Amino acid sequence: EVQLVESGGGLVKPGESLRLSCAASGFSFTSAWMSWVRQAPGKGLEWIGRIKSKTGGGTTDYAAPVKDRFIISRDDSENTLFLQMNSLKTEDTALYYCTKYSSGLDYWGQGTLVTVSS
């Protein structure tokens, strides 16, 4: 069974940093492309970025609102995806989902809530 379990969310102040983790199991994480998607309270879905598999080049791509502030990385030895969020803004408040990226986003975690407030 595929499982994606996010952790690391919480309450932070504007300008602070936070690192989210996503523990993956039930599929070949090493060969998977992975993405982060967020959902602000009561709002729609916003793609944040993706990381390719190492064999696919291991490169990352980001949406404009988070480019240069957020960094996606992976530890294939631990089957874990990360999202390093720096210079957080109040508009980054959202539920952050880890997703497996295939033809569409075929598996999603339950999400971890990030609240940015002074």
Place this chain on the structure above:
Amino acid sequence: DIVMTQSPDSLAVSLGERATINCKSSQDILYSSNNKNYLAWYQQIPGQPPKLLIFWASTRESGVPDRFSGSGSGTDFTLTISSLQAEDVAVYYCQQYYSLPITFGQGTRLEIK
């Protein structure tokens, strides 16, 4: 960026009736080299993460009931639920993965009439 626009924003349908949700992309998302439309549909039941229903515009994900179907090509797409069940109450999103950034429609809220 490719803008995805869904219609309607909300929809109320009687149990057993057909529900139709439309999605329009601001650019063609049909890749000519493989003749595939890079369009997916998701269902988000309140309090749950989104679930992939349809990819390549018309291919049902494994385990998705056959009352869900996707159609369309190019810039205009449709999600149809042939006979609405109570468990289909949700928000539905279309998404393009033709080019980065991946973009979603604003969502369509489906309720029981």
